[in-house]
Amino acid sequence: MASTSRSLGLVCSRLALKPIDVLEENVFRVKSYIYSDFSLDALPRVTCPNHPDAILVEDYRAGDMICPECGLVVGDRVIDVGSEWRTFSNDKATKDPSRVGDSQNPLLSDGDLSTMIGKGTGAASFDEFGNSKYQNRRTMSSSDRAMMNAFKEITTMADRINLPRNIVDRTNNLFKQVYEQKSLKGRANDAIASACLYIACRQEGVPRTFKEICAVSRISKKEIGRCFKLILKALETSVDLITTGDFMSRFCSNLCLPKQVQMAATHIARKAVELDLVPGRSPISVAAAAIYMASQASAEKRTQKEIGDIAGVADVTIRQSYRLIYPRAPDLFPSDFKFDTPVDKLPQL
The missing domain is CATH 1.10.472.10 (Cyclin-like)
Incomplete structure (x- = not known):
């Protein structure tokens, strides 16, 4: 208790505040966070005490936040939500030596926080033919799996015709909206993805022709055109008329x-x-x-x-x-x- 009081007094002396002022300020910040509209100002911001305006550098490997001005480690044990960059020698036989799933994807229902199941050693880990039952299986819903496959197809098509990342992101969003509405039931996901890519190109001001989209997909021009009209109707959206x-x-x-x-x-x-x-x-x-x-x-x-x-x-x-x-x-x-x-x-x- 005494150490806590000394720490509070030290903070107050540095900030030229009385203990009661610190408590009132904290109460005000909590009220602002609860009752007011959400604002980044209401959240505590990690800053260097010596250089509060400096933009901290994040060391992903060590999990530290470092001040670029004085080198002070302001925060440690920062969690990295990206995919794992390391591999392990005892997993060389597998296709993916990483021990975690992919990076987070906000377009999926659970952010794609998947679970990877490693190779088992007991008898229950193998089927009657001696094959591993659960190795590298992931807990993912069927809808998320379908969207993941569509996102991969969209990225592949965009890479073939050198489209930028913002086109891919818009296409993914369009596909997610169409898929969740289930307004194009019975249509192939590849055809829907191709039509979404065509719409995204036009909305972003870099239109491509139906033949160009058809050339990088396995879908006919007629089927892409049908899905294009159905998507515009389902999402109640429009695209600018193309010009020469x-x-x-x-x-x-x-x-x-x-x-x-x-x-x-x-x-x-x-x-x-x-x-x-x-x-x-x-x-x-x-x-x-x-x-x-x-x-x-x-x-x-x-x-x-x-x-x-x-x-x-x-x-x-x-x-x-x-x-x-x-x-x-x-x-x-x-x-x-x-x-x-x-x-x-x-x-x-």
Whole structure:
């Protein structure tokens, strides 16, 4: 008791407070936490006593929180919720020598705090054929297991077309909402995941075509389109309409076209839409036709097949859109465009 009083007095002397002030402050903080709206200010913050404004460095291996200014260990035995980084020599025969589960996943019902069951040694640990019954099994619900498999498939598809992490996170959230609503019962999870990836790309402003999503999945374009419409209806959400400009930069970059050609193609496509020259045509086919016209007028010419392979459209589709805009070609090019081939010499197809 005496030591507690001395400690309280020492704290008070450092903070220039009386013991009663410390108690009142603690009571106020507790009341603020219980009765007021949640606020980070109501929670105690671990800081260095010598440098309270310094951002502490966390040593995950030792579990310490260290002040970068003076090196003082402010906190110890900090719990790391990530997956284990160590392996063990006696587990070399297993596929995963780690002794814990994966890192926490807030999208799963229990945060994926799973239990790993190691290899047993007794007779009850083996079945009648001598195989281990429980080795490395995890306590996870069937719904969480289905979502985990879908998340892995989403990550794999995103990696194949170099999509950033924020697209993956949005796709995972969309899939979780659809899965929990059970509004697409009977549809394959892979098809739902592919449609969610397509929606996430459009919502994040980096749209991909159905053919691009279809190429990295095992699902047909028609099935992805069906799931896309059902998901929008189930979640009562919407996506922005795609335009020719959404694809122009990527298509021209993949075709190794210079900036001047890209700007000309963008101008041609925009003017064609404004003049209502391509009614009913998809933005992708209009963009492909505009790129073909701009490249044919420049020194960096590209064939219909080269453009079609990048844009994911057939040669005949490019020709059909090109024929619609060709009669107004002189009005479509920007005024400062440097022609390598005059407008009247462009292919008529």
